[in-house]
Amino acid sequence: MSDELYGAAIKELAAREPAVLDGADASVSLDNPLCGDRVSLDVRLDGGRVTASGHRVKGCLLCKAAAALAEERAVGLEADGAAQLLDQVAGMLKKGAEPAFPALAAFLPVRPHKSRHDCVLLPFKALARAVKAS
Amino acid sequence: MSLTIREAFPALARPGFHYLDSAAMAQIPGLVSEAVTHHNRTARSNVRRGLHEMAQRADAAYDGARATVGRFLNAPAEEVVFTAGCTLALNMAAWGLGRNLGPGDEVAVSRLEHHSSCLPWMALARERGFALRWLPVTPDGRLDFADLGAMVTPRCKVVVATHASNVTGAVSDLPRLAEAARAVGALLVVDGAQMVPHGRVDPRALGADLYAFAGHKAYGPTGIGVLWGRAEVLDGMAPLVVGGGMVGTVGDDDFTWGEPPHRFEAGTPPVAQAVGLAAALEWMSGLDWQAVHQQEAALTWHLLDGLRSMEGVRIVGPLGLEARVPVVSFTVEGCHPHDLSHLLAGRGVAVRGGAHCARPLMSVLGLEEGTLRASLAPYTNRDDVDALLRGLAEAMKVLR
Structure with a gap:
């Protein structure tokens, strides 16, 4: 049974209204051509630190939840730190690492479902590219 | 004792398993798997090349498979081209017919198409400079023929349509499309991947000029597809892939193509898969x-x-x-x-x-x-x- 993927924490993240960011320093849109998910991640930086982020997502519940977490988590991080979120999420899903921060634990049930890893990773890939592009 | 249809499929014996993804990949009857295994045990050899006993068995099996597909399609075996799949067959159709088109020409493609059917024509249109016209659909996912005459113009050289949509399940009115194509001298290319699994098809009677389908959706193995074509259409087509087995003569500076269907089967063909596909179509024919x-x-x-x-x-x-x-x-x-x-x-x-x-x-x-x-x-x-x-x-x- 795969119901455990859709726990309260993930559903709460997915239900959050995405922030709309005007005047972003960088915006990156990424598609997952296999499943059709599309994420656009916007960031504003000041002195190398992410000061605001926003996103738009057309995708599954896991992708929406991950995008909300990426948007929230990025703010306040140095650009490199925001980019490293991708490694932290991938490490947890693909290499069995412990969640790097408490909110990421909501995605632990995704770990055994390899076909859904990209749903979670896509927003963090977009974030990494956005901060590198800014 | 004869098996029920369901009992013929070993993968469906698992309790609590409900397979409703046959449009992506149909399950395979046990006897088809056994036919492939038997071929590999008794006749594994390249075809049209060897003179030894195994080669002769392989030739007979491969030729027999082509004849079986021909019977299924009510067509001569010479009009049956084995390919590695439906996608390749549709690419072969597009590049075979479309490489000589250019600015001023048009190709009408139905909006119901699978990417395997429309992308080859989109790629060709970009490369050759001809125009692509999308045949519209109704809100309930059928081809919309209201403006067919305006869409299939005298500039149109090819009409491309699916026989049955892999999304909506709608079956296209191929005779009507063929009539529109004939009226302007265009050819009709059909993706039959979703239709063949539901019974025998007669592409010629439906008005198709080229008709493609996949083995794995028709209870056969993966890695096998078919491109059927009217003999005169195949005869005028260039092959997409060149190599061993498809040539006439080869010189230092030039070569000629062989005759269809071998012209379109460069390299070692999917022999065992063709044998499996034939077994699947024989099984279908018995239903x-x-x-x-x-x-x-x-x-x-x-x-x-x-x-x-x-x-x-x-x-x-x-x-x-x-x-x-x-x-x-x-x-x-x-x-x-x-x-x-x-x-x-x-x-x-x-x-x-x-x-x-x-x-x-x-x-x-x-x-x-x-x-x-x-x-x-x-x-x-x-x-x-x-x-x-x-x-x-x-x-x-x-x-x-």
């Missing part, structure tokens, strides 16, 4: 298709009826049984198709969620997140459909 169609229709209606009764469910495609195959797409308000298909998988129900490699159709129907698709086959039973309906109701509760 009582009137009874199968009645069962498929009854189950499709049961599914449509069940979906209609569920709040927030929108059926994407024809709501009735006329001119359709048992492929049913739908959306559920507030629930993404991938989340639903994952939750259904956890309940033993195999369906497909997504765009089904049909973005041009999804765009025009406003379905950016795709659909959930249940596709039935002769082995589907009422338990499978009930498991889907029950699982869907549960999955919706989980997600809402």
Whole structure:
């Protein structure tokens, strides 16, 4: 049974209204051509630190939840730190690492479902590219 | 003792497993798997090359497979080209007919097409400079013939259409398309991948000039497809792939092509897969298709009826049984198709969620997140459909 993927924490993240960011320093849109998910991640930086982020997502519940977490988590991080979120999420899903921060634990049930890893990773890939592009 | 249709499929013996993803890949009868194994044990050799005993057996098996496919399509064996799959067959059709087109020419492509059918023509249009015209669809996912005359103009050289949509299940009126194509001297290329699994097809009688289908959707092995073509059309086509086995003469500076069908089968062909496909089509030919169609229709209606009764469910495609195959797409308000298909998988129900490699159709129907698709086959039973309906109701509760 795969119901455990859709726990309260993930559903709460997915239900959050995405922030709309005007005047972003960088915006990156990424598609997952296999499943059709599309994420656009916007960031504003000041002195190398992410000061605001926003996103738009057309995708599954896991992708929406991950995008909300990426948007929230990025703010306040140095650009490199925001980019490293991708490694932290991938490490947890693909290499069995412990969640790097408490909110990421909501995605632990995704770990055994390899076909859904990209749903979670896509927003963090977009974030990494956005901060590198800014 | 003869097996029931379902009993012929070993993969379906697992209790609690409900396979409703046959439009992506049909299951394979045990006897087809055995035919492939038997071939590899007794006749594994290259074809049209060797003189030894195994080679002769391989030649006989491969030629026999071609003859079987020909009988299934009511066509001479010489009009049957074996390919590595339907995608390759459709690419061969496009590059074979389209490489000589250019500015001023047009190709009319139905908006129901799978990417394997429309992308080759989009790629060619970009390279050769001809215009692509999309044949529109009705809101219920059928080809819209209202302006067919305006869409298939005297500039049109090729009309491309699916025989049955892999999303909506709608069956295209091929004779009408063929008539429109003939009126302007155009050829009709048909993707039959979703139609062949539901009974014998006579592409020539339907007005097609080229007709492609896949083995793995027709209860055969993977890695095998067929491109059927009228002899005169194949004869005028250039091959997409060149290499051993397809040549006439070869010199230092030039070479000539061989005759069809070998012209289009460069390299070692998929011999064992062709033998498996032939076994699958023989198996299909032995079914009582009137009874199968009645069962498929009854189950499709049961599914449509069940979906209609569920709040927030929108059926994407024809709501009735006329001119359709048992492929049913739908959306559920507030629930993404991938989340639903994952939750259904956890309940033993195999369906497909997504765009089904049909973005041009999804765009025009406003379905950016795709659909959930249940596709039935002769082995589907009422338990499978009930498991889907029950699982869907549960999955919706989980997600809402």
